[in-house]
Amino acid sequence: MVKDKFLDMEFQVFHGAGMPFDFERKELKIKLNAGEALVKIVMATICGSDLHTIEGKRKEDVPCILGHEAVGEIIDIKDRLGFAIGDRVTWSIADTCGKCPCCTEYGLPQKCDQLFKYGHASIHKGSGFNGCYSSIIHIRRGTHLVKVPKALSDSMVAPANCALATMVNAVSQIKIKPNKVVVQGGGLLGIYACGLLKEMGVPLVFCLEINTDRFDVIRRFGAIPVDAGDPQNVKTFVKDGIGPGADVVFEVAGVKELIPQGMDLLRAGGEYVLVGLVHPDSELGITGEQIIRKCIGIKGVHNYAPWHLDEAVAFLERNQWRFPFEELVSPPYKLENLVEAVAEAKKQHWFRVSLNPQL
Protein backbone atom coordinates (compact mmCIF):
# COMPACT_ATOMS: atom_id res chain seq x y z
CA MET A 1 0.00 0.00 0.00
CA VAL A 2 1.16 3.50 -0.82
CA LYS A 3 1.63 5.48 2.40
CA ASP A 4 0.70 9.15 2.73
CA LYS A 5 1.34 9.78 -0.91
CA PHE A 6 -0.17 12.74 -2.65
CA LEU A 7 -1.54 11.99 -6.09
CA ASP A 8 -1.79 14.35 -9.01
CA MET A 9 -5.42 14.09 -10.03
CA GLU A 10 -7.15 15.44 -13.13
CA PHE A 11 -10.89 15.20 -13.49
CA GLN A 12 -13.90 16.68 -15.22
CA VAL A 13 -16.74 17.85 -12.98
CA PHE A 14 -20.27 17.85 -14.39
CA HIS A 15 -22.61 20.50 -12.94
CA GLY A 16 -25.77 19.76 -14.90
CA ALA A 17 -27.14 19.84 -18.45
CA GLY A 18 -26.25 22.99 -20.37
CA MET A 19 -23.52 23.96 -17.91
CA PRO A 20 -19.80 23.80 -18.74
CA PHE A 21 -17.65 21.00 -17.32
CA ASP A 22 -14.95 22.09 -14.87
CA PHE A 23 -11.59 20.54 -15.69
CA GLU A 24 -9.70 20.43 -12.41
CA ARG A 25 -6.16 19.50 -11.44
CA LYS A 26 -5.41 18.83 -7.79
CA GLU A 27 -2.91 17.11 -5.53
CA LEU A 28 -4.89 14.84 -3.24
CA LYS A 29 -4.38 12.10 -0.71
CA ILE A 30 -6.95 9.32 -0.41
CA LYS A 31 -6.75 6.97 2.55
CA LEU A 32 -7.99 3.51 1.69
CA ASN A 33 -10.14 1.32 3.92
CA ALA A 34 -10.06 -2.48 3.75
CA GLY A 35 -11.21 -3.84 0.39
CA GLU A 36 -10.76 -0.55 -1.46
CA ALA A 37 -8.50 0.32 -4.38
CA LEU A 38 -7.28 3.30 -6.35
CA VAL A 39 -7.27 2.68 -10.06
CA LYS A 40 -5.53 4.79 -12.69
CA ILE A 41 -7.96 5.06 -15.62
CA VAL A 42 -6.18 4.18 -18.86
CA MET A 43 -9.29 4.31 -21.04
CA ALA A 44 -12.88 5.41 -20.53
CA THR A 45 -15.63 5.34 -23.14
CA ILE A 46 -18.66 7.60 -23.46
CA CYS A 47 -21.80 5.51 -22.98
CA GLY A 48 -25.19 6.51 -24.40
CA SER A 49 -26.44 7.08 -20.86
CA ASP A 50 -23.64 9.63 -20.29
CA LEU A 51 -24.85 11.49 -23.37
CA HIS A 52 -28.43 11.40 -22.03
CA THR A 53 -27.21 12.89 -18.74
CA ILE A 54 -25.19 15.60 -20.49
CA GLU A 55 -28.22 16.45 -22.65
CA GLY A 56 -30.51 16.56 -19.61
CA LYS A 57 -32.64 13.54 -20.60
CA ARG A 58 -31.79 11.91 -17.29
CA LYS A 59 -30.83 13.46 -13.97
CA GLU A 60 -27.83 12.70 -11.78
CA ASP A 61 -26.74 14.06 -8.42
CA VAL A 62 -24.52 17.03 -9.26
CA PRO A 63 -21.78 18.02 -9.06
CA CYS A 64 -20.35 14.67 -10.11
CA ILE A 65 -17.70 12.98 -12.19
CA LEU A 66 -19.44 11.16 -15.03
CA GLY A 67 -18.18 8.07 -16.85
CA HIS A 68 -18.62 4.44 -15.90
CA GLU A 69 -17.24 2.39 -18.80
CA ALA A 70 -13.50 2.02 -18.31
CA VAL A 71 -10.39 -0.04 -17.83
CA GLY A 72 -7.53 0.86 -15.51
CA GLU A 73 -4.51 -0.16 -13.50
CA ILE A 74 -4.41 -0.60 -9.73
CA ILE A 75 -2.07 1.95 -8.15
CA ASP A 76 -3.02 1.29 -4.53
CA ILE A 77 -5.07 -1.42 -2.82
CA LYS A 78 -5.80 -2.51 0.73
CA ASP A 79 -6.68 -6.02 1.90
CA ARG A 80 -8.14 -7.42 -1.31
CA LEU A 81 -7.16 -11.04 -1.88
CA GLY A 82 -5.85 -11.89 -5.34
CA PHE A 83 -5.22 -8.33 -6.50
CA ALA A 84 -2.05 -6.23 -6.41
CA ILE A 85 -0.64 -2.91 -7.52
CA GLY A 86 -0.03 -3.01 -11.27
CA ASP A 87 -2.95 -5.30 -12.13
CA ARG A 88 -4.98 -4.15 -15.13
CA VAL A 89 -8.65 -4.38 -14.19
CA THR A 90 -12.24 -3.57 -14.99
CA TRP A 91 -14.99 -3.40 -12.35
CA SER A 92 -18.74 -3.66 -11.89
CA ILE A 93 -20.55 -0.32 -12.25
CA ALA A 94 -22.53 -1.17 -9.11
CA ASP A 95 -21.12 -1.29 -5.60
CA THR A 96 -23.33 -3.47 -3.43
CA CYS A 97 -23.79 -4.44 0.23
CA GLY A 98 -23.72 -8.23 -0.17
CA LYS A 99 -26.33 -8.64 2.58
CA CYS A 100 -29.76 -7.49 1.38
CA PRO A 101 -32.26 -9.83 -0.35
CA CYS A 102 -31.33 -8.53 -3.82
CA CYS A 103 -27.67 -9.32 -3.11
CA THR A 104 -28.23 -12.71 -1.51
CA GLU A 105 -31.57 -14.26 -2.53
CA TYR A 106 -32.75 -12.73 -5.79
CA GLY A 107 -29.54 -12.90 -7.82
CA LEU A 108 -29.96 -9.17 -8.55
CA PRO A 109 -27.12 -7.38 -6.74
CA GLN A 110 -27.54 -4.53 -9.24
CA LYS A 111 -30.79 -3.77 -7.39
CA CYS A 112 -29.09 -3.72 -3.95
CA ASP A 113 -30.74 -1.73 -1.13
CA GLN A 114 -27.46 0.19 -0.69
CA LEU A 115 -26.72 0.51 -4.39
CA PHE A 116 -23.96 2.90 -5.45
CA LYS A 117 -23.17 3.37 -9.13
CA TYR A 118 -19.89 4.74 -10.49
CA GLY A 119 -20.27 7.72 -12.77
CA HIS A 120 -23.68 8.48 -11.28
CA ALA A 121 -22.80 9.66 -7.76
CA SER A 122 -22.26 13.13 -6.31
CA ILE A 123 -18.74 14.36 -5.71
CA HIS A 124 -19.81 14.76 -2.06
CA LYS A 125 -20.19 10.99 -1.64
CA GLY A 126 -17.12 9.25 -0.20
CA SER A 127 -13.86 10.63 -1.57
CA GLY A 128 -15.77 12.03 -4.56
CA PHE A 129 -13.66 10.09 -7.08
CA ASN A 130 -16.64 8.06 -8.21
CA GLY A 131 -16.45 8.48 -11.98
CA CYS A 132 -14.20 7.57 -14.90
CA TYR A 133 -13.74 10.98 -16.55
CA SER A 134 -10.87 11.30 -14.14
CA SER A 135 -7.24 10.17 -14.02
CA ILE A 136 -8.01 8.09 -10.90
CA ILE A 137 -11.12 6.35 -9.55
CA HIS A 138 -11.69 5.19 -5.97
CA ILE A 139 -13.06 1.63 -5.98
CA ARG A 140 -15.19 0.59 -3.02
CA ARG A 141 -15.21 -2.60 -1.02
CA GLY A 142 -18.42 -4.07 -2.49
CA THR A 143 -17.32 -3.64 -6.10
CA HIS A 144 -16.43 -6.65 -8.21
CA LEU A 145 -12.95 -6.36 -9.74
CA VAL A 146 -11.94 -8.43 -12.77
CA LYS A 147 -8.38 -8.84 -14.02
CA VAL A 148 -8.02 -8.14 -17.73
CA PRO A 149 -5.99 -10.61 -19.82
CA LYS A 150 -2.88 -9.07 -21.40
CA ALA A 151 -3.96 -10.02 -24.91
CA LEU A 152 -6.99 -7.72 -24.76
CA SER A 153 -6.38 -4.07 -25.66
CA ASP A 154 -7.83 -1.18 -23.67
CA SER A 155 -10.30 -0.34 -26.43
CA MET A 156 -11.57 -3.93 -26.54
CA VAL A 157 -12.21 -3.90 -22.81
CA ALA A 158 -13.36 -0.37 -21.94
CA PRO A 159 -17.08 -0.88 -22.80
CA ALA A 160 -17.20 -4.32 -21.14
CA ASN A 161 -18.38 -3.13 -17.72
CA CYS A 162 -21.56 -1.52 -19.04
CA ALA A 163 -22.64 -2.40 -22.59
CA LEU A 164 -21.12 -5.86 -22.95
CA ALA A 165 -21.89 -7.15 -19.44
CA THR A 166 -25.49 -5.94 -19.80
CA MET A 167 -25.86 -7.89 -23.04
CA VAL A 168 -24.24 -10.98 -21.49
CA ASN A 169 -26.99 -10.72 -18.87
CA ALA A 170 -29.70 -10.15 -21.51
CA VAL A 171 -28.66 -13.11 -23.65
CA SER A 172 -28.41 -15.35 -20.56
CA GLN A 173 -32.13 -14.72 -19.91
CA ILE A 174 -33.25 -16.73 -22.96
CA LYS A 175 -34.97 -19.94 -21.87
CA ILE A 176 -35.49 -21.57 -25.29
CA LYS A 177 -32.78 -22.67 -27.70
CA PRO A 178 -33.33 -20.21 -30.54
CA ASN A 179 -32.81 -20.73 -34.26
CA LYS A 180 -33.93 -17.27 -35.32
CA VAL A 181 -33.35 -14.13 -33.32
CA VAL A 182 -34.14 -10.50 -34.14
CA VAL A 183 -32.14 -7.69 -32.54
CA GLN A 184 -33.93 -4.34 -32.74
CA GLY A 185 -31.13 -1.77 -32.86
CA GLY A 186 -27.56 -1.93 -34.17
CA GLY A 187 -25.81 0.33 -31.65
CA LEU A 188 -23.17 -1.12 -29.36
CA LEU A 189 -25.69 -3.19 -27.34
CA GLY A 190 -27.08 -4.65 -30.57
CA ILE A 191 -23.62 -5.38 -31.99
CA TYR A 192 -22.60 -7.24 -28.83
CA ALA A 193 -25.92 -9.12 -28.89
CA CYS A 194 -25.14 -10.32 -32.43
CA GLY A 195 -21.68 -11.56 -31.42
CA LEU A 196 -22.93 -13.27 -28.26
CA LEU A 197 -25.77 -15.00 -30.13
CA LYS A 198 -23.48 -16.18 -32.91
CA GLU A 199 -21.04 -17.57 -30.34
CA MET A 200 -23.99 -19.46 -28.80
CA GLY A 201 -24.56 -21.05 -32.21
CA VAL A 202 -27.79 -19.29 -33.22
CA PRO A 203 -28.02 -19.93 -36.99
CA LEU A 204 -29.93 -16.78 -37.97
CA VAL A 205 -29.50 -13.42 -36.25
CA PHE A 206 -31.20 -10.43 -37.90
CA CYS A 207 -30.29 -6.92 -36.78
CA LEU A 208 -32.81 -4.16 -37.55
CA GLU A 209 -31.04 -0.80 -37.84
CA ILE A 210 -31.80 2.53 -39.52
CA ASN A 211 -28.17 3.66 -39.94
CA THR A 212 -26.92 1.72 -42.98
CA ASP A 213 -23.33 2.82 -42.23
CA ARG A 214 -23.45 0.24 -39.45
CA PHE A 215 -24.32 -2.67 -41.75
CA ASP A 216 -20.73 -3.71 -42.43
CA VAL A 217 -19.97 -4.04 -38.71
CA ILE A 218 -23.27 -5.88 -38.13
CA ARG A 219 -22.24 -8.41 -40.79
CA ARG A 220 -18.80 -8.79 -39.25
CA PHE A 221 -20.43 -9.64 -35.92
CA GLY A 222 -22.19 -12.48 -37.72
CA ALA A 223 -25.68 -11.03 -38.17
CA ILE A 224 -27.81 -10.13 -41.19
CA PRO A 225 -28.57 -6.38 -41.27
CA VAL A 226 -32.10 -5.28 -42.15
CA ASP A 227 -32.81 -1.65 -43.11
CA ALA A 228 -35.36 -0.63 -40.48
CA GLY A 229 -35.73 2.84 -41.98
CA ASP A 230 -37.54 1.49 -45.03
CA PRO A 231 -41.07 0.30 -44.07
CA GLN A 232 -41.42 -1.73 -47.29
CA ASN A 233 -38.15 -3.48 -46.56
CA VAL A 234 -39.28 -4.36 -43.05
CA LYS A 235 -42.59 -5.68 -44.41
CA THR A 236 -40.77 -7.91 -46.88
CA PHE A 237 -38.48 -9.07 -44.10
CA VAL A 238 -41.45 -9.92 -41.88
CA LYS A 239 -43.15 -11.80 -44.69
CA ASP A 240 -40.23 -13.63 -46.29
CA GLY A 241 -37.21 -13.41 -43.99
CA ILE A 242 -38.62 -14.46 -40.69
CA GLY A 243 -41.17 -17.10 -41.77
CA PRO A 244 -43.41 -18.16 -38.87
CA GLY A 245 -41.63 -15.72 -36.58
CA ALA A 246 -38.57 -15.19 -34.44
CA ASP A 247 -37.93 -17.36 -31.39
CA VAL A 248 -36.50 -14.40 -29.52
CA VAL A 249 -36.49 -10.61 -30.04
CA PHE A 250 -34.20 -8.18 -28.20
CA GLU A 251 -35.15 -4.50 -27.97
CA VAL A 252 -31.92 -2.54 -27.52
CA ALA A 253 -32.69 0.70 -29.38
CA GLY A 254 -34.70 2.35 -26.61
CA VAL A 255 -37.51 3.27 -29.02
CA LYS A 256 -41.04 2.49 -27.80
CA GLU A 257 -42.49 2.40 -31.33
CA LEU A 258 -40.48 -0.77 -31.95
CA ILE A 259 -42.43 -2.83 -29.41
CA PRO A 260 -45.54 -3.55 -31.57
CA GLN A 261 -43.16 -4.47 -34.40
CA GLY A 262 -41.25 -6.82 -32.11
CA MET A 263 -44.49 -8.48 -31.02
CA ASP A 264 -45.42 -9.04 -34.69
CA LEU A 265 -42.04 -10.58 -35.39
CA LEU A 266 -42.25 -13.12 -32.55
CA ARG A 267 -43.59 -16.61 -33.13
CA ALA A 268 -46.14 -18.09 -30.71
CA GLY A 269 -44.35 -18.90 -27.45
CA GLY A 270 -41.46 -16.60 -28.29
CA GLU A 271 -39.49 -14.51 -25.84
CA TYR A 272 -39.13 -10.73 -25.82
CA VAL A 273 -36.14 -9.33 -23.92
CA LEU A 274 -36.39 -5.59 -23.19
CA VAL A 275 -33.10 -3.79 -22.58
CA GLY A 276 -33.14 -0.39 -24.24
CA LEU A 277 -36.22 1.37 -22.90
CA VAL A 278 -34.66 2.62 -19.65
CA HIS A 279 -36.47 5.96 -19.68
CA PRO A 280 -39.98 7.22 -18.91
CA ASP A 281 -41.02 7.56 -22.56
CA SER A 282 -41.56 3.82 -22.80
CA GLU A 283 -45.31 3.09 -23.11
CA LEU A 284 -45.31 -0.26 -24.87
CA GLY A 285 -48.34 0.24 -27.17
CA ILE A 286 -49.43 -3.40 -26.99
CA THR A 287 -52.32 -5.12 -25.22
CA GLY A 288 -52.30 -7.83 -22.60
CA GLU A 289 -54.39 -9.88 -25.01
CA GLN A 290 -51.57 -9.83 -27.58
CA ILE A 291 -49.14 -11.16 -25.01
CA ILE A 292 -51.55 -13.82 -23.74
CA ARG A 293 -52.90 -15.07 -27.07
CA LYS A 294 -49.40 -15.40 -28.47
CA CYS A 295 -48.07 -16.91 -25.21
CA ILE A 296 -45.14 -14.48 -25.19
CA GLY A 297 -42.58 -14.36 -22.41
CA ILE A 298 -41.40 -10.82 -21.63
CA LYS A 299 -38.25 -10.13 -19.62
CA GLY A 300 -36.80 -6.80 -18.53
CA VAL A 301 -33.03 -6.59 -18.09
CA HIS A 302 -31.28 -3.75 -16.29
CA ASN A 303 -27.50 -3.69 -15.75
CA TYR A 304 -25.90 -6.93 -14.64
CA ALA A 305 -24.40 -8.96 -11.80
CA PRO A 306 -20.67 -9.58 -11.14
CA TRP A 307 -20.70 -12.98 -12.87
CA HIS A 308 -21.91 -11.33 -16.11
CA LEU A 309 -18.83 -9.09 -16.07
CA ASP A 310 -16.57 -12.14 -15.59
CA GLU A 311 -18.29 -13.72 -18.57
CA ALA A 312 -18.01 -10.51 -20.63
CA VAL A 313 -14.21 -10.48 -20.23
CA ALA A 314 -14.05 -14.23 -20.98
CA PHE A 315 -16.18 -13.68 -24.12
CA LEU A 316 -13.74 -11.00 -25.33
CA GLU A 317 -10.81 -13.32 -24.73
CA ARG A 318 -12.44 -16.22 -26.60
CA ASN A 319 -13.51 -14.06 -29.54
CA GLN A 320 -10.74 -11.46 -29.84
CA TRP A 321 -9.82 -12.75 -33.33
CA ARG A 322 -13.36 -13.56 -34.44
CA PHE A 323 -15.04 -10.17 -34.06
CA PRO A 324 -13.56 -6.67 -34.70
CA PHE A 325 -14.04 -5.28 -31.17
CA GLU A 326 -11.30 -2.65 -31.50
CA GLU A 327 -12.92 -1.02 -34.51
CA LEU A 328 -15.97 -0.07 -32.45
CA VAL A 329 -14.00 2.44 -30.39
CA SER A 330 -12.45 5.78 -31.51
CA PRO A 331 -8.82 6.69 -30.93
CA PRO A 332 -8.54 8.25 -27.46
CA TYR A 333 -9.14 11.91 -26.69
CA LYS A 334 -7.32 13.69 -23.87
CA LEU A 335 -9.38 14.12 -20.72
CA GLU A 336 -9.13 17.90 -21.03
CA ASN A 337 -10.83 17.59 -24.44
CA LEU A 338 -13.94 15.91 -23.04
CA VAL A 339 -16.26 18.45 -24.69
CA GLU A 340 -14.85 17.62 -28.15
CA ALA A 341 -15.10 13.90 -27.36
CA VAL A 342 -18.77 14.30 -26.39
CA ALA A 343 -19.46 16.22 -29.63
CA GLU A 344 -17.84 13.39 -31.58
CA ALA A 345 -19.88 10.79 -29.68
CA LYS A 346 -23.11 12.57 -30.63
CA LYS A 347 -22.23 12.27 -34.32
CA GLN A 348 -22.36 8.46 -33.98
CA HIS A 349 -19.40 7.86 -36.30
CA TRP A 350 -18.13 5.45 -33.68
CA PHE A 351 -19.97 2.94 -31.51
CA ARG A 352 -17.96 4.44 -28.65
CA VAL A 353 -15.70 7.48 -28.34
CA SER A 354 -12.82 6.95 -25.93
CA LEU A 355 -10.75 9.10 -23.56
CA ASN A 356 -7.34 8.38 -22.13
CA PRO A 357 -6.91 10.46 -18.96
CA GLN A 358 -3.17 9.63 -18.90
CA LEU A 359 -2.44 11.46 -22.19
Ligand SMILES: [Zn+2]
Ligand atom coordinates in the same frame (compact mmCIF):
# COMPACT_ATOMS: atom_id res chain seq x y z
ZN1 LIG B 1 -23.39 2.73 -19.64
Ligand SMILES: [Zn+2]
Ligand atom coordinates in the same frame (compact mmCIF):
# COMPACT_ATOMS: atom_id res chain seq x y z
ZN1 LIG C 1 -27.33 -5.39 -1.17
